[in-house]
Amino acid sequence: MPIENMSGPRPDYSRYMDIEKGWVDRRIFADQAIYEQELYQIFARCWLFLAHDSQIPKPGDFITTHMGEDSVIVVRQKDNTVKAFLNSCTHRGNKVCFADAGNSRRFVCNYHGWSFDTAGELTGMHEEYCYEEGDINKADWGLKQVAQIDSYKGLIFATFDETAPSLETFLGDFRWYLDALLDNEEGGTEFVGGTIKSVIGANWKFGVENFIGDALHAGWTHDSGCRAMNNGEPFPPVDMQNSFHASVNGHGWEFGMEGVGDIFLLGRPKVMEYYERIRPQMAKRLGEVRSKIFGSVASASIFPNVSFLPGIHTFRTWNPKGPYELELKTFVIVNKEMAEEIKDDITKGVMCTFGPGGAFEMDDGENWENCTTVNRGVVTRQEKLHYGCGISRKIDHPDMPGTIYRGQYNDSNQRLFYQRWADMMNAQGWDDVPERHKSQLNGRATRDIPSMKKA
Amino acid sequence: MSIVAYFKEEGTAATSVELISEVEQRLYREMRFLDDEEYRKWTDMMTADVHYFMPGIETRYRKDKTDQMNDLSRMAYYNDNLEELGKRIDRLETGTAWSEDPATRYCHIISNIEVETTANPDEVLVYSNFLVYRNRLERDEDTLIGNRKDLWRREDGVLKLARRRILLKQNVLISKNMNVYF
Ligand code: FES
Numbered sequence A: 001m002p003i004e005n006m007s008g009p010r011p012d013y014s015r016y017m018d019i020e021k022g023w024v025d026r027r028i029f030a031d032q033a034i035y036e037q038e039l040y041q042i043f044a045r046c047w048l049f050l051a052h053d054s055q056i057p058k059p060g061d062f063i064t065t066h067m068g069e070d071s072v073i074v075v076r077q078k079d080n081t082v083k084a085f086l087n088s089c090t091h092r093g094n095k096v097c098f099a100d101a102g103n104s105r106r107f108v109c110n111y112h113g114w115s116f117d118t119a120g121e122l123t124g125m126h127e128e129y130c131y132e133e134g135d136i137n138k139a140d141w142g143l144k145q146v147a148q149i150d151s152y153k154g155l156i157f158a159t160f161d162e163t164a165p166s167l168e169t170f171l172g173d174f175r176w177y178l179d180a181l182l183d184n185e186e187g188g189t190e191f192v193g194g195t196i197k198s199v200i201g202a203n204w205k206f207g208v209e210n211f212i213g214d215a216l217h218a219g220w221t222h223d224s225g226c227r228a229m230n231n232g233e234p235f236p237p238v239d240m241q242n243s244f245h246a247s248v249n250g251h252g253w254e255f256g257m258e259g260v261g262d263i264f265l266l267g268r269p270k271v272m273e274y275y276e277r278i279r280p281q282m283a284k285r286l287g288e289v290r291s292k293i294f295g296s297v298a299s300a301s302i303f304p305n306v307s308f309l310p311g312i313h314t315f316r317t318w319n320p321k322g323p324y325e326l327e328l329k330t331f332v333i334v335n336k337e338m339a340e341e342i343k344d345d346i347t348k349g350v351m352c353t354f355g356p357g358g359a360f361e362m363d364d365g366e367n368w369e370n371c372t373t374v375n376r377g378v379v380t381r382q383e384k385l386h387y388g389c390g391i392s393r394k395i396d397h398p399d400m401p402g403t404i405y406r407g408q409y410n411d412s413n414q415r416l417f418y419q420r421w422a423d424m425m426n427a428q429g430w431d432d433v434p435e436r437h438k439s440q441l442n443g444r445a446t447r448d449i450p451s452m453k454k455a
Numbered sequence B: 001m002s003i004v005a006y007f008k009e010e011g012t013a014a015t016s017v018e019l020i021s022e023v024e025q026r027l028y029r030e031m032r033f034l035d036d037e038e039y040r041k042w043t044d045m046m047t048a049d050v051h052y053f054m055p056g057i058e059t060r061y062r063k064d065k066t067d068q069m070n071d072l073s074r075m076a077y078y079n080d081n082l083e084e085l086g087k088r089i090d091r092l093e094t095g096t097a098w099s100e101d102p103a104t105r106y107c108h109i110i111s112n113i114e115v116e117t118t119a120n121p122d123e124v125l126v127y128s129n130f131l132v133y134r135n136r137l138e139r140d141e142d143t144l145i146g147n148r149k150d151l152w153r154r155e156d157g158v159l160k161l162a163r164r165r166i167l168l169k170q171n172v173l174i175s176k177n178m179n180v181y182f
């Protein structure tokens, strides 16, 4: 059954922005009613990132996380598949798991001792004799499962909406870009051990939109971080001719084509050597273009709330906690094939740059907090925000799928993120969600395809 | 002492009041430098091979044997040598560290200091607890509390910080960043 939206009539959310003119209404960052609708219309419907395969390698391995504000448990099954279900007992609703991660054969509720197996089925109750014949059919009272679960090259996603299109369709041609991160070497990727979570008093969308396209802030916000990591030098100038915004279904990746900028900022010469060594192989595997996209000064987000920096190896989710707060969960993503020494070097590099105490990350939070909290003022809240940068620079690029804008300094990916946001907020069901970009890649193949070349 | 050996090392309770007092004064001085943002003076109190470590700790069940406190390959707020710590401090000296201007107000409080001697007469283990308070702009406020285990080494007659492991008592860092040292 689709999730029933319990709130009253909804406005036309398109009126909170004008994508052609390039502005967005601040109320989408501040209004409690809009936030509630986001939980229904976006987080209860879209495919959401749950975990990396490598976090739960063995049967019984689990992690807990959130889908919107819903707490879920993600568990590896005996047959190696993965299930995800609500972390809420069907008896009175208590949480059945309090750990971030671990391995378990069952989840036993602390309140009255109902016991659920790793598939989420109700298998036993404390003092079960007190239930008479006919009081309960245990098969009906398992933990609520997500509607669909699937993975793309190591990343496990799920949706609460059984009518949602497949994960492959949801990601669409963005998979072509994702491969530059997830498939740039045989063996794919894994997450380093641990998770670091922090609280930012900002609307969740500010984190997502920053990573989806805001290259512009880097040279200013992170001047201090760049100089710290780069022997006193500021960010090099951006090549506006040869850098791009690419957007697909609200997902977006902004990137240069120099291949090294972000790896360089990690400040780890051995990691740079590593990528220089595998780059010819990468070019064979992914094609010349993507081998240059990977490692460049770049940032990306998957709609609605996943972000990463491909060359810097930070991977994160921005979890909504009301209009005025988000919980940031960060991970470190590395290639499986790397030697331990390289993985450790990357982990240290990530935490020196994009951990909560990192030279770059330290300056982001305060910006987003203040972008959010100023909207407590009802007059401020009614003002527009400017999203017009690069609005006339749309191009057709023969080698790159998606909606492409020239110049890394651009608001294009952000505009298209908010367009997707409005599309999702307005749609009664998935059938109403407009297809803004016709997929060029068919099936699961994401190698360069000839039709793209001749366009 | 190697980093891994130090994590597990147990010493003998120090009996010399003089030594205990010397260590205490070093700890207080460090924290005064941090309150005053005298970061270079602070790192000058460290040995060249210092290891400064603050692991990220997930919430796990008691039966879970994952070693979260001593495994250097897991995610950590700090897992730094002197050069890495120096880069974080370089940022503060650029003049463009916007989230430190206006300045944050810090107060570092140290207590529960215990000193232990080791087999090496130049090295002592030091346990302590911290309460770090910071306040910035109008009402931004964080209180960070935890335990530390240090190794201090005497070099040219002066005790220097050689190892520090910091265990913060928060699972979700209830703050937007960690522009702060312990
Ligand atoms: S609430 Fe879980 S057993 Fe009663």
Ligand SMILES: [Fe+2]
Residues within 6 Å of the ligand: A210, A217, A218, A221, A222, A360, A364
């Ligand atoms: Fe940033």
